[in-house]
Amino acid sequence: MAIQKTEGILLRRQDLRETSLILTFYTRGFGKIKGIVRGVRGARAQYGGGAFEIFSLDEVVFYERKTGDIYNISQCDLVEFFNPIRESLERIAYAAYILELLDSVTILADKNSEVFELLLDSMALLSGEASAKRVARIFEIRLLGLLGLMPVLEICANCGKAICPAAKFSFRHGGLVCKDCLESDREAHPILPGTVKFIQYVRGSPFDKAARIKVSSRVGKELETILREFLDYHVERRLNTVEFLTEIER
Numbered sequence: 437m438a439i440q441k442t443e444g445i446l447l448r449r450q451d452l453r454e455t456s457l458i459l460t461f462y463t464r465g466f467g468k469i470k471g472i473v474r475g476v477r478g479a480r481a482q483y484g485g486g487a488f489e490i491f492s493l494d495e496v497v498f499y500e501r502k503t504g505d506i507y508n509i510s511q512c513d514l515v516e517f518f519n520p521i522r523e524s525l526e527r528i529a530y531a532a533y534i535l536e537l538l539d540s541v542t543i544l545a546d547k548n549s550e551v552f553e554l555l556l557d558s559m560a561l562l563s564g565e566a567s568a569k570r571v572a573r574i575f576e577i578r579l580l581g582l583l584g585l586m587p588v589l590e591i592c593a594n595c596g597k598a599i600c601p602a603a604k605f606s607f608r609h610g611g612l613v614c615k616d617c618l619e620s621d622r623e624a625h626p627i628l629p630g631t632v633k634f635i636q637y638v639r640g641s642p643f644d645k646a647a648r649i650k651v652s653s654r655v656g657k658e659l660e661t662i663l664r665e666f667l668d669y670h671v672e673r674r675l676n677t678v679e680f681l682t683e684i685e686r
């Protein structure tokens with residue numbers, strides 16, 4: 437592989453020995469990549485200008501090493517620092533949650549430019565006026581869609597029959613189940629019509645428009661619980677940032 441250049445959002449940084457870092461990016465051109473950048477820590481380090489901070493958007497130049505799936509990063513220039521996010525603990529916490537969630541559901545070198553755009557849009561919205569919580573919910577719904585896990589809400593997710601008011605939300609079946617199918621998942625949750633409508637609205641609207649729609653606090657709370665548990669059902673790893681979010685929401 438020749439030298440490559442792409443834009444990426446920094447998901448994770450780990451220290452490596454005294455002076456180096458291992459950076460994990462979600463990139464426009466290559467999906468998730470991991471690379472070593474040398475000489476950026478310690479007394480004689482060159483100043484990275486924010487390029488090595490999580491959720492920065494960087495232009496990354498990298499090339500393959502002889503072994504393994506970790507690249508050598510030869511250059512990493514800051515494109516966007518998303519300063520307004522960094523001025524609010526709540527926004528930082530939601531940005532970190534979005535990064536961790538994305539990291540946990542993606543594998544290396546599986547390019548998906550729609551996922552990159554979703555991540556970039558989310559960081560841009562978190563930098564603006566939109567509610568951080570709302571941005572996180574929209575990110576979750578859209579990510580489920582891009583992963584092929586969008587909940588089935590128009591017909592019964594188990595038998596395909598029409599949905600009635602007694603329908604409940606089933607994690608196992610991946611959507612609403614009709615009253616005839618409730619027996620097949622006794623853990624199915626009751627769900628408010630407003631919650632179903634919000635998910636349908638987000639699915640069919642541009643991100644910035646979806647971020648402006650108002651929901652009642654009951655729907656907001658239920659969206660959070662149902663999406664969180666639905667994601668937990670599919671993402672086997674427990675996310676560290678969820679606990680932190682719960683702390684700051686108190």
Ligand SMILES: [Zn+2]
Nearest residue numbers: 592595614617
């Ligand atoms: Zn059914």
